[in-house]
């Protein structure tokens with residue numbers, strides 16, 4: 525990872541060692557069993573990693589965005605499932621509370637989240653995926669100021685483990701995005717049920733499930749931000765989240781390159797290492813080149829966020845490019861290993877299954893292209 529700035533290399537080395545010791549040994553089992561490991565959650569909690577984006581005042585690490593991206597990449601390098609749960613907890617669950625929560629909400633949720641109790645973000649619904657503005661979940665305000673929530677969310681990461689869920693709901697009957705509001709729900713609330721778990725092709729150890737809200741009554745103190753600004757809030761949330769999914773794809777791509785390179789150097793054909801075969805050598809060169817370009821894009825979009833510059837177009841480009849590089853590197857890695865690449869004896873097939881999902885979650889590649897092209901047109905119009 526030589527394009528990592530000098531200032532961030534000690535952090536990268538520390539996290540790499542942590543991941544090798546505390547996460548890597550469990551990654552294959554989590555994938556096979558389709559369950560996240562408690563010992564991984566606890567080890568990360570002991571290291572404070574669940575508090576990565578939480579301010580120090582609430583017990584978090586308050587990392588700058590490049591340090592956070594490096595953390596996500598290193599976790600992704602050993603385990604996509606753990607990485608997705610960490611990214612969803614930090615970027616999607618905790619961030620909206622940090623950015624839009626009241627002081628009471630911050631005091632109530634962030635210290636627990638920093639200690640390793642998970643937070644989830646439930647936006648997607650069976651009939652509202654890419655078009656998240658089509659949300660059908662309803663929250664209707666009662667005469668006493670309380671709200672009654674009714675609806676179903678799906679594909680929610682951290683769904684069964686979270687102690688708090690940031691959700692979106694429509695707070696009046698108008699069809700536009702101006703009627704969407706965010707709320708914080710808790711699994712113990714009457715009318716909250718966790719539904720079917722997804723049996724996914726990749727990221728199988730990550731916790732993904734439906735959520736059902738049936739006449740769930742909450743006080744107004746559970747509303748996150750003003751009524752009607754939920755769409756804007758989750759667009760801001762996803763802008764940051766895309767940096768982390770890009771970083772996660774980098775981790776998977778790097779993992780595939782690590783395994784492929786070692787394999788190509790150690791395995792011999794007719795007395796020569798496979799790495800000496802030109803087609804394999806060129807594959808390795810393409811993987812390294814694309815990976816380095818993607819890492820520069822992820823780190824630069826992270827740096828722009830920290831400098832307070834508009835970064836939405838850059839985080840979309842980072843997510844788009846890095847997730848496609850993730851697919852390319854993991855696919856190519858399976859090919860370099862040949863039959864061994866299809867075997868569970870090598871983790872590269874897991875990386876390949878995991879990487880594909882990075883092109884879908886937090887906005888598909890097509891949605892990133894829409895975000896980027898709309899930004900370009902806006903830039904031209906502003907000239």
Ligand SMILES: Cc1cc2nc3c(=O)[nH]c(=O)nc-3n(C[C@H](O)[C@H](O)[C@H](O)COP(=O)(O)OP(=O)(O)OC[C@H]3O[C@@H](n4cnc5c(N)ncnc54)[C@H](O)[C@@H]3O)c2cc1C
Pocket residue numbers: 612616645646647648652653654655678679680681682727732881884885886887888889890891894
């Ligand atoms: C591993 C994983 C974890 C996830 N975790 C969460 C989570 O924690 N919380 C949450 O709320 N959601 C989560 N999701 C859901 C995710 O956000 C959605 O899958 C994503 O937004 C795409 O929606 P969809 O799957 O319904 O696809 P659809 O919107 O049905 O899209 C299907 C296809 O049509 C294309 N398409 C759709 N609209 C357009 C358009 N306007 N222009 C061009 N092409 C278009 C898409 O690119 C895609 O190729 C997760 C998904 C995955 C895979």
